[in-house]
Amino acid sequence: MVTAEMSVVFNTPCTVKALFRSAVSELLKVGIESPHHDVEILLAEAIGTTVSNLHFNSLLEVSKEAKEDFKKFLCRRKRREPVPQIIGKWEFYGYEILVNKLVLTPRPSTESLVESVLAVARQIAGCRGQDLVIHDIGTGSGAIAVALGKELPGARVYGFDVSLAAVDIASENVSLHNLDKSVDISLADLQPPRSLEPDLVVANLPYIASDDLSSLAPEVRDYEPSIALDGGADGLDLIRRLILEIRIVEEGVLFLELGNNQFEMLKSFVLREIPFLRVEAKKDFDGINRVMIISGWRNNHV
Ligand SMILES: C[S@@+](CC[C@H](N)C(=O)[O-])C[C@H]1O[C@@H](n2cnc3c(N)ncnc32)[C@H](O)[C@@H]1O
Structure with a gap:
C-alpha cells in the first residue's frame, strides 16, 4: 500500500x-x-x-x-523486503549475481575473503591461478565461485552447498558468466567425500549464533534463509566441523569468513585441536578480523 x-x-x-x-x-x-x-x-x-x-x-x-x-x-x-531480492540481482566483486529469497545476498565484507584467496592463489600459481583446485564451501548464490572463476581463469573451482535451491541459482550464475568449463557447482554437506583434494578451500558458512537471529534487521531475519545464517549456539558449529573434517592437499590453505569477535575463540580451537597449523587474520574495510587464513595442513592432519 x-x-x-x-x-x-x-x-x-x-x-x-x-x-x-x-x-x-x-x-x-x-x-x-x-x-x-x-x-x-x-x-x-x-x-x-x-x-x-x-x-x-x-x-x-x-x-x-x-x-x-x-x-x-x-x-x-x-x-522490508531487501532491495536485491526485489530486483533479483546484486553486484559482488564487480560481477552481477542473480539472487532470490532462497540464498544469501553476497555482502561487501565477503570481498575481503575473495581478496585473500586471490593473493595466495596468484602467489603460488601465477596471475591465472594455473591448475589450482579450489573448493568454495557453502557457495550460496555462487558469488565467491564466480568471482574466483573470473579472476583465476586457469583454476578449477568447485562450489558446494547443502541447499538444492542454492545449487540451482549458483549454477545459473556460473552459466551467466560463461564459466561452465571451469566452475562446477554441486550438492554436498561441506565437501563431497570422493572429490579431488583441493589446494585452497574457501568457506563463508553460516556464523550467526542461533540466539542472535531474532535481533537481526527485518530484511535479514524475515527474508534471508536461516540455513545461510544459523551457525548454532556460538555461531561456529559448521566452521569447527569443517576444520576437523577438511579434505585439502598438504600445505593447502583454508580461508574462512567470520563474524565480529569470533576470531580469537576460533583460533584457540584450531591451535588446541591441530597445534601445528598456522593461523592469520585479515581485516575487512571496517577493521574487523573478518577472515581467518589457516595454513600448514599435513596429510592425516587430525
Ligand atoms: C553465509 S551463506 C554464504 C553464501 C555465499 N558463499 C556468500 O558468501 O554469499 C552460507 C551458505 O552455506 C550453506 N550451508 C549451510 N550448511 C551447509 C553444509 N553443511 N554444507 C554445505 N553448505 C552449507 C547455506 O546453504 C548457505 O548457502
Whole structure:
C-alpha cells in the first residue's frame, strides 16, 4: 500500500525527480535507513536505466509502465523486503549475481575473503591461478565461485552447498558468466567425500549464533534463509566441523569468513585441536578480523 500523497504522484504525469522525492519520503516514514540509495536502485530498475543515468534524466517524465513497476517495488520495500531480492540481482566483486529469497545476498565484507584467496592463489600459481583446485564451501548464490572463476581463469573451482535451491541459482550464475568449463557447482554437506583434494578451500558458512537471529534487521531475519545464517549456539558449529573434517592437499590453505569477535575463540580451537597449523587474520574495510587464513595442513592432519 502507498499513502494518499504517493497515490497522487502515481496517478498524474510526473518527472523522475518528483517520483524520487516522494518515494524517499514514503520510505522514511516506515523507518528505512537508506531511502535515497534504495529508491535510486529501484527506480533505475523500473525505468530500465542505470543509477547515474537516472540523475542525468531527472527532468524526464516517467512512463506509466515504469510507474506501475516502481509502485510494486516500493510496496515490497515498505514491507522490508531487501532491495536485491526485489530486483533479483546484486553486484559482488564487480560481477552481477542473480539472487532470490532462497540464498544469501553476497555482502561487501565477503570481498575481503575473495581478496585473500586471490593473493595466495596468484602467489603460488601465477596471475591465472594455473591448475589450482579450489573448493568454495557453502557457495550460496555462487558469488565467491564466480568471482574466483573470473579472476583465476586457469583454476578449477568447485562450489558446494547443502541447499538444492542454492545449487540451482549458483549454477545459473556460473552459466551467466560463461564459466561452465571451469566452475562446477554441486550438492554436498561441506565437501563431497570422493572429490579431488583441493589446494585452497574457501568457506563463508553460516556464523550467526542461533540466539542472535531474532535481533537481526527485518530484511535479514524475515527474508534471508536461516540455513545461510544459523551457525548454532556460538555461531561456529559448521566452521569447527569443517576444520576437523577438511579434505585439502598438504600445505593447502583454508580461508574462512567470520563474524565480529569470533576470531580469537576460533583460533584457540584450531591451535588446541591441530597445534601445528598456522593461523592469520585479515581485516575487512571496517577493521574487523573478518577472515581467518589457516595454513600448514599435513596429510592425516587430525
Ligand atoms: C553465509 S551463506 C554464504 C553464501 C555465499 N558463499 C556468500 O558468501 O554469499 C552460507 C551458505 O552455506 C550453506 N550451508 C549451510 N550448511 C551447509 C553444509 N553443511 N554444507 C554445505 N553448505 C552449507 C547455506 O546453504 C548457505 O548457502
